[in-house]
Amino acid sequence: MKKKKWLLIAAASLIAVLALYLWLRERPPEVPVRIATLMGKGLKLGNGVLPDPFGVAVDEDDRIYFSDGTSNSIHRINEDGSLKTITSDLDMPSAIAFRPDGSLVVANTGAHTIVRVNILTGRIDLIAGAPGTSGDSNGAATDARFNAPIGVAVAEDGRIFVADTYNDRIREIGADGRVRTVAGSVAGFRDGAAHDAQFDTPCGLAIEPNGLFLVADTGNHRIRRVAPGGQTTTVAGTGEFSNRDGAPFDAAFAEPMAIAIRRDRRVFVADAASSSLRIFTEASEAAPASVVTLAGGYPAGLSDGELSKAKLNRPAALAFNSDDALIVADGGNGFIRALTPQGLKIGFQAPAEAAILTAREIREAVSPRWPFDPPLQRRDVAGTFGEIRGEILPDHDAWFHNGFDIPGAYGETARAIFSERVTQPLAVEGAGTGRERLRLPLIGYIHLRIGRDQNDQPLGNYPNGAITFRRDAGGQVTGVRVRRGARFNAGDPIGTLNQMNHVHLIAGPAGSEINALVALQFPGLVDSVPPTIEGVMIANERNEMLFDSTMRQKTPAPVAVSSKLRIFVRAYDQVDGNPRYRRLGVHGVGYQLANARGLPGALKPDRYTILFERLPFDPRSVAMIYAEGSQSGYEGATVFSYIATNVLRNGEAREEFLDTASLAPGDYVLQVFVMDYFGNETRRDVPIAVVRE
Numbered sequence: 290m291k292k293k294k295w296l297l298i299a300a301a302s303l304i305a306v307l308a309l310y311l312w313l314r315e316r317p318p319e320v321p322v323r324i325a326t327l328m329g330k331g332l333k334l335g336n337g338v339l340p341d342p343f344g345v346a347v348d349e350d351d352r353i354y355f356s357d358g359t360s361n362s363i364h365r366i367n368e369d370g371s372l373k374t375i376t377s378d379l380d381m382p383s384a385i386a387f388r389p390d391g392s393l394v395v396a397n398t399g400a401h402t403i404v405r406v407n408i409l410t411g412r413i414d415l416i417a418g419a420p421g422t423s424g425d426s427n428g429a430a431t432d433a434r435f436n437a438p439i440g441v442a443v444a445e446d447g448r449i450f451v452a453d454t455y456n457d458r459i460r461e462i463g464a465d466g467r468v469r470t471v472a473g474s475v476a477g478f479r480d481g482a483a484h485d486a487q488f489d490t491p492c493g494l495a496i497e498p499n500g501l502f503l504v505a506d507t508g509n510h511r512i513r514r515v516a517p518g519g520q521t522t523t524v525a526g527t528g529e530f531s532n533r534d535g536a537p538f539d540a541a542f543a544e545p546m547a548i549a550i551r552r553d554r555r556v557f558v559a560d561a562a563s564s565s566l567r568i569f570t571e572a573s574e575a576a577p578a579s580v581v582t583l584a585g586g587y588p589a590g591l592s593d594g595e596l597s598k599a600k601l602n603r604p605a606a607l608a609f610n611s612d613d614a615l616i617v618a619d620g621g622n623g624f625i626r627a628l629t630p631q632g633l634k635i636g637f638q639a640p641a642e643a644a645i646l647t648a649r650e651i652r653e654a655v656s657p658r659w660p661f662d663p664p665l666q667r668r669d670v671a672g673t674f675g676e677i678r679g680e681i682l683p684d685h686d687a688w689f690h691n692g693f694d695i696p697g698a699y700g701e702t703a704r705a706i707f708s709e710r711v712t713q714p715l716a717v718e719g720a721g722t723g724r725e726r727l728r729l730p731l732i733g734y735i736h737l738r739i740g741r742d743q744n745d746q747p748l749g750n751y752p753n754g755a756i757t758f759r760r761d762a763g764g765q766v767t768g769v770r771v772r773r774g775a776r777f778n779a780g781d782p783i784g785t786l787n788q789m790n791h792v793h794l795i796a797g798p799a800g801s802e803i804n805a806l807v808a809l810q811f812p813g814l815v816d817s818v819p820p821t822i823e824g825v826m827i828a829n830e831r832n833e834m835l836f837d838s839t840m841r842q843k844t845p846a847p848v849a850v851s852s853k854l855r856i857f858v859r860a861y862d863q864v865d866g867n868p869r870y871r872r873l874g875v876h877g878v879g880y881q882l883a884n885a886r887g888l889p890g891a892l893k894p895d896r897y898t899i900l901f902e903r904l905p906f907d908p909r910s911v912a913m914i915y916a917e918g919s920q921s922g923y924e925g926a927t928v929f930s931y932i933a934t935n936v937l938r939n940g941e942a943r944e945e946f947l948d949t950a951s952l953a954p955g956d957y958v959l960q961v962f963v964m965d966y967f968g969n970e971t972r973r974d975v976p977i978a979v980v981r982e
Contacts, residue, residue, distance in 0.1 A: 313902060318553050319613040319630030324584060324599040327353065327616070327636045328366045329624035331591075332798055334650045335360075339798060340623040341712045344385040345606040345616050346393065353410070353616055354393060355380040355606070355625050358712055359730070359776070359962060363393065363406055366625065376411040379404070380420075381710065381774035383439040383604060384493070384547070389447055396451065397712075399774035403438065403451060403462060416449065417462050422915035423754045425456045433468035435460070436754060437772040439714055442494035442502060442545075452491040454714060455772055459491065459504060459515055465816070471520040476759065476768075478509045478528065483519025490770065492714050493547035493559070498825050503556060505545040507714055512545060512558065512569060514961075521803045525569050525580055532563035532586060535797030540580035542559035542567070544715055549615065550609035557583070559604040564589035564621065564800075566604060566628070582627060588907050589800040591622045591644035593636075601626070602644065603713075604799050609746045619714070622802060631645050645801050645940070648808040648902065651731065655707045656779065657810035660734070660792050661697055662704065667813030670866050671696045673966075674804035674899030676874035677911060677929065680920035687911050687919070689904050690874070692735065692795040693805035700743030700785050705777040705794045706809070707732050712773060720759075720769040723789050727771060733795030737784035739769050744972070748782050751775070804902050806876075806966040816864040817967040820875045825961050826857035826916075826930075827975070830946060836975065847956055853946035854884065856880055858935040860963040872921075875965040876901055878931040880947070885956040885976075896962055898933055903940035933961060952979045 332339060337682070341358035348354065353366040354375070363382065381399030388394055393406040396414065404417035417430040424434025438460075440452025450471070458473030472485070489508030496502045497514075503524070504513040511526035524537060531541035543562035550556055556569040567587035572578040579884040583596060592599030596769040608636060609615055614635065615628040622644040627636055658664035669909040672694030679687035697703070709729040717739050719725045726735040740756035741747050741837025745766050755775040759768030777783065797803035824839035839859070844961035858880075861872040879897035896938055899914060916930040936943050947959075958978050964970040 314920045317520045318551050318555075319429050319633070320627035321583070321596065321613070321615055321823075322631050323595060323677070324593050324617075324626055324628050325640035326593055326635030327621075327625045327627050328364075328370070328372060329619075330356075331580065331623045331639065332646040332801060333623070334646065334731075337654050337708070338710075339646070341714075341730070342511075342620055342623065342625055343383050343605045343610045343620040344396070345618045345625065346385045346387055347608045347610045347616060348387055348391070348408075349787045351612075353610070353625065354385060355386050355609075355618055356395065357399070358382060359710060361399075363395065364926050365408070365653055375408055376413060377977065378407055378411075378413060383773065384441045384452075386441050386443045386449075388443050388449075389445065392530070394441050394443055396438045398437045398439055398454075398616050398772075401435045402438055403435070403441065403578065416469050417466065423455075425453075425458070427460075427470055429451065430462070430468065431464035433460075433462075437774055439492045439773060440494045440505070442496050444496055444500075450496065452494050454490055454507075455757070457488045457490065459488070459494070472515050472521045476508070478506075480513075480522050481520070481975075486515075486519065486521035488513070490714055492515050493545065495548035495550045495556070495897040497550060498554065503548050503550070505548050505558065507546060507561075508677050509542050510542045510544065510804055512542070512556070524571075527877075530562070532560065532565060532568075532582070534581050535579065537571075537578050537580055538567065543713070546604065546714070547606045547611055547618075551609055551613070552824070557607055559607050561603045561605060561620075563587060563771075564601045565605055566601070566607075566615070566617065585726065589621060590906050591624075591639060591641050592618075592637040593626070596628065607928050621798065631744050645903070646797055648796075648803045649913050651796060651803065651808040652810065655731075655809055656896045657785045657812050658779065659811060660695060660703050660706050660783075661701060662796060662871070664704070664706075664874075665812045667811070669696050670694065670814070671870075671871065672793070672866050673862075673873045673876075673901075674802075674806065674913075675904065676920045676921055677875075678922055680922075681912055681915050681917045687915065688908055689911050690921075691802045691904060692733070692793040694791045696791040697786050699788065699790055702748075702782050703723045703734060703737055703787050705729075705732070705734075705781045705783055706794070708776075708778040709772050711775045711777075714773045716771045716773075717769040718930070720767045723787060725784075725787065726793075727770070727783055728795075728799060729777065730798060731796075733799070734783045735793035735795070736787055736789035736791060738787050739771065741766070742785050748784070750782055796936065800906075802904060804876075804966070807902055815863070816965055816967040816969065817860075818865060818965075819971045820860050820862040820963045820965055822961065822963055822973045823859040823861070825959075825973050825975055826859075827959070827977070828855045828857070829853065830855065838973070838975070847976040849978050849980050850949050851980050852950070854934065856947060856959070856961065857930055858933045858961050858963060858973075859928065859930045859931050860925065862963075862965045862969075864965075872927040872929070874901070874921075875931075877964045878933050878962070880933050880959060880961045882947075882952075883958040883960055885958065896960075897964070898935065899931060899937045901937070905942040906940055907942075910937075913937075913942045913944060949979045954981055956978050
């Protein structure tokens with residue numbers, strides 16, 4: 290009887306455990322409501338490289354692993370929040386996934402291989418491919434060739450699926466180690482049977498419960514579904530490079546990079562270029578199919594807390610843990626983060642400044658040079674950081690100039706100023722246009738023919754396949770790809786100058802650009818020329834003009850003021866040796882009030898309200914810094930009319946006024962200042978009289 294009693298208790302316990310397991314597995318998923326940071330140092334230069342968290346995976350014990358491409362590493366986040374490095378002997382690792390035996394499968398992108406990592410010992414074993422050799426062939430593991438594969442996913446039976454990114458194909462590594470192509474042929478977009486289907490730089494994979502799998506077709510800005518036989522269909526996205534929610538075939542993505550499927554079969558997408566996380570839900574009896582943004586969006590940034598206010602920067606990988614927390618490799622911010630349901634308290638709140646690289650860090654890492662040969666020979670300057678481009682008018686577009694323009698001859702070779710590896714799978718934008726660009730982690734280069742000469746022929750100085758070109762029927766270049774993991778050392782050719790006849794140099798990571806004059810060093814660059822103030826204007830808060838120095842010939846009598854004021858300053862700068870016709874933007878704009886005898890007052894602690902060291906996080910703030918009529922570009926006049934009473938400091942822009950209500954009636958002197966980066970300053974005085982209406 291006693292034995293029977295214990296057997297009954299054991300059986301009841303087993304049933305209870307099984308019931309608990311089934312309840313946990315079948316319970317409705319918790320909805321994420323907040324985002325927190327789990328691990329990372331943010332944007333910090335270590336050994337001359339920025340962090341590149343790119344892949345994430347969660348093991349059966351809910352431990353988080355992630356890859357870091359630029360450090361060639363796999364790390365684990367321990368329960369106490371500390372970090373353990375599993376290995377640092379990889380070559381630009383990207384996506385990671387666990388096999389049923391507990392080993393970690395890694396897309397070893399820079400080596401063109403798929404490898405297995407023992408998470409206990411750090412040992413690396415080759416699964417398929419040939420280290421250091423790219424290609425496109427199937428067959429036995431060591432005979433197969435890949436071309437910088439980025440995505441991997443593992444089926445329950447151990448089969449490995451690979452997004453063979455720069456071959457534009459989906460491959461399978463069977464249990465016997467043999468490699469076959471499941472779907473894809475040449476770069477393009479086409480649904481259809483296995484070898485008729487076309488992808489463009491696919492990066493992310495996720496296996497569905499029914500054996501089908503989804504593909505983040507990054508270059509096509511779509512989500513695709515592939516059946517076991519290779520039949521490929523599009524399930525979401527129009528192909529536009531945009532961020533738009535709605536029905537699946539009305540919605541738009543911007544470089545979808547990774548996919549994770551929650552246990553309720555909802556599909557989560559890391560939309561890298563829009564810096565957002567999206568949910569794709571297929572149609573059911575309860576609701577129609579839809580694509581909805583869960584968190585993030587334009588502009589990129591770093592903000593923890595409520596999802597409605599969350600900011601990300603180029604999320605690259607997703608994985609769920611058992612608590613329904615969505616783990617995110619937030620690559621552009623250098624952090625591993627988590628979207629958590631109500632009540633789950635993990636991680637910490639990262640300060641926004643952790644995602645900002647300082648000018649000093651860049652200046653200490655990058656040696657002085659110009660992006661041409663000879664590297665130490667001084668060049669002219671054609672444009673500076675923060676200048677307006679376009680025109681401030683109701684029906685015109687305008688934006689901040691985020692770089693430093695250095696003129697050269699048409700077809701001249703532009704060279705890297707810093708040694709870096711490519712991290713973005715799609716690092717080239719605007720191919721074949723005047724704004725063709727290459728974005729490296731720290732430095733960007735615009736207005737080039739990337740990887741080719743003035744006749745659109747390859748420069749021939751790159752490893753085989755590192756740069757590839759897509760041409761139309763007439764031979765014109767319509768697309769350029771530079772593989773993730775490709776290396777450019779300082780002095781290596783980036784490309785040649787196109788019809789814009791200058792290289793637009795960007796300092797700082799995407800979304801966190803810094804004034805190149807502050808962050809970089811250019812040998813021989815001298816500026817002893819003070820800026821020129823062309824005019825000072827004063828308006829009330831209704832924008833009714835009270836004074837305009839450009840309309841008067843003589844020194845005015847004191848301008849009567851009695852309310853909140855806006856101050857406008859029209860000014861420009863020049864540098865030594867530049868052509869006299871070339872007008873550059875100034876570095877700082879500001880003002881202060883002095884009494885009638887010219888002695889400064891204490892109305893404002895810092896006279897410079899605008900400093901172009903870092904641009905606003907929201908580029909639409911251009912209309913807050915430049916007044917209507919401001920314009921510059923490649924044609925027409927150059928007019929820099931600054932709103933000196935508004936504030937731009939440390940990347941934050943806001944509207945302010947000169948409020949005369951706190952001043953005693955009487956005579957004052959409005960002193961307006963502009964300065965260039967080299968400290969040359971110009972001042973203009975305007976007498977004003979504070980009166981009471």
